[in-house]
Structure formats: C-alpha cells, structure tokens
Amino acid sequence: MAELEVVCDCGHRFNVPGSLRGGMSNCPSCGKAADVPGGPEKLFWLVLGFWILLAMVVLVPSAGYLFYTGHTLGGWGVVVFGCLLVIAIVLSM
Amino acid sequence: MSDYIDHDQYYIRKKLIKVLGSSFHIYDSEDNLILFSSQKAFKLKEDIRVFSDESMSSERLVVKARSIIDFGAAYDVVDSESGEKLGAFRRKGLKSILKDTWELLDNDDNPVGKLQEDSGCLALVRRFSSGLLSMIPQSFFLEIDGKRAVTYSQRFNPVIFKMDVNLEKGSRELLDPRLALAGAILLVAVEGRQA
Numbered sequence: 001m002a003e004l005e006v007v008c009d010c011g012h013r014f015n016v017p018g019s020l021r022g023g024m025s026n027c028p029s030c031g032k033a034a035d036v037p038g039g040p041e042k043l044f045w046l047v048l049g050f051w052i053l054l055a056m057v058v059l060v061p062s063a064g065y066l067f068y069t070g071h072t073l074g075g076w077g078v079v080v081f082g083c084l085l086v087i088a089i090v091l092s093m
Numbered sequence: 094m095s096d097y098i099d100h101d102q103y104y105i106r107k108k109l110i111k112v113l114g115s116s117f118h119i120y121d122s123e124d125n126l127i128l129f130s131s132q133k134a135f136k137l138k139e140d141i142r143v144f145s146d147e148s149m150s151s152e153r154l155v156v157k158a159r160s161i162i163d164f165g166a167a168y169d170v171v172d173s174e175s176g177e178k179l180g181a182f183r184r185k186g187l188k189s190i191l192k193d194t195w196e197l198l199d200n201d202d203n204p205v206g207k208l209q210e211d212s213g214c215l216a217l218v219r220r221f222s223s224g225l226l227s228m229i230p231q232s233f234f235l236e237i238d239g240k241r242a243v244t245y246s247q248r249f250n251p252v253i254f255k256m257d258v259n260l261e262k263g264s265r266e267l268l269d270p271r272l273a274l275a276g277a278i279l280l281v282a283v284e285g286r287q288a
Contacts, residue, residue: 019202022159024169024178026200032176033169044161 008034055084097127097145097153098270100260105281107254117254117281119143119274128153128274132282137161139168141282156275156282167198168283170275180272182208182279192216193284197235197272206237206268208276231284235276237267245277256281 003015012029021038059081102122108115119128130143139158145151152173159167165186170179178200185194192213197206210216211232219229230247242264248255258277260270 017202020159023167023181024157024171026178033171033178 004036004038006034006036008032051084051087055081058084097121098274100127102260103127103258103274103277105254105256105258105277107256107281115282117278119277130278130282139166139283141278142173143278154271154275154278156278167202168275168279170272172271179269179275180205182276184283191220193231193233193280195276195279197237197268197276206235206242208233208235208280233276233280235268235273237264240267242267243273243276245280254281 002018004018004021005013006016006025006027007013008027008030009032010027010030012027014025014028016025016036020036023036024033025036026032027034100121103119104122105117105119107117114131114133116129116131118126121127126146128143128145129147129149130141131149132139132141138161139156141154141156142149142152143154143156145153155169155171155173157169157171159169165184167181167183169181171177172179180200181198181202183196183198185196188194193210193216195208196204197208199205211234215229219231228249228251230249232247233245234241235243235245241261243261244257244259246257246259248257256277258273260273264270264273
C-alpha cells in the first residue's frame, strides 16, 4: 500500500504506511500522535447517498401518483422508504 | 506515567440501563475507581474518551476508530497525557463472526499480539443458543509471541456487566499495561455493543 504524508501539529512532515489511513501515527520529531489523513468514509457516504437517492427516485413519483389519483396507499411509501433506509444502513456497516 | 497502570488486577463495571449511550467504570483490586468513560449514542465514528473519574476533568486514554465502518475496523490507542500513540487493535471481522478475534498492532501496524475469545465451542454456543446458555460468560486472552499476557473474564451476572482484567506475571515486559486496559475497553464498548 502506498505511503501517506502526514503533517504534525509541530510542523514536521513524515511518511507512514498506507494501512494507517484515517488513524494516527507518532511524529518522529515531537513524539505526539498526529492524524493520518483519509479513511474509508467516502465509501460509506457513497453507499448511503446512493440508497437515499434511490429511495427518493422511487418515492417521489409514487407519492405524487398516489396523491394525484387520490389513492390512500401513502402508508406503503413510508414502508418502502423505511426498508430502503434499513438496507442502506446494513450495507454501510 | 500515570499511577493507574500500577496494578495487575482490575475490574470493569458497565451500566446496562442507560437511555442513550453507555458508560463504564474501571476499578483497581481494592475497589478504587481509577477510570471512567461515557459514550454518546448515535456516534458515527467510535471515539472513546477515558477519564480518571466521573467529573471527566482529567483525560487518560483515547481509543479512536479509523473508520465509520465497524466491520474489521482498527482502533488507535493514544495516551492523553503524553499525546503519544501506544498501539492499535484491529478487529478481525470475518473470524469474529464465529469467535471474537482482535489483533494488537504496533505503531507501524505490524501485528504483535492476538486478543481472542477463550474457546471456539463456547463461542458458538453463546452465539447460536438462547436462554441461559447464551449467557455463558465470555473470557478473552491477549497473547504476545504466543505467551498469555492478559486474561479478561466476564463474571456471570445477567443484571450488571462485570469483567475482570488480570495481567499475568511478567506481562509488563511484553506489553504496555495501558494497551491491556485499552483491550478491555474495546471488549466492553465494541464487543459489548454487538452482543
């Protein structure tokens, strides 16, 4: 895994193994732990964002259709949205 | 270095009934409170702050997750007083499905030890049974170079979660006792939540 550059609060720059992404590493100059940039958060937000987008794409037209036709099936929309949200959370764990 | 690590025996008491979040107390062998931690609920990224007492004025240790995703996550352990990173624990996600397993990592992320549940059979019984059998207390061992350094034993108590932490003789030569306590904190905070 490629090395990452870390900038400590004391101003010293040093490289750490890529496996420390999102974690902490001791600065060779001052000895204190410095934050290593990065982390897999992007993947988490990407998956969550995808599922929320999908939920909106499914729900908004269906809610509009139900409202327009006067159907009283709005409760199903809540159920579908809830299911999609649960799936999103489970997939993101 | 703090005096809270001068002991060889500790026990952790976790409040089971708390509306939001969780908290636990760590006592020495003479029942003196030496560490306290309280976690907020709904935090995306685990960041456990451990204080010397309930006033939470003096921070001792920080155990911080590297990622939001909990499966196979690594947790860095930092001494708050010196600001120095002591090491890290990485949860072995797949192995932990059947038997809770963690790796102890040095500052460069090289594995130096293994923290795992006592017995594979008991681990399976705890996971796939119901009623009294699922309440069989868990025990964990932290091994460095194949030598047992720390034993974590949960006491049988369905109402209050209590865990004993015993540093074996000579374990201080193998690992920093603050890491032994950090392992216990992770078992209580992370494994306890999953249970």
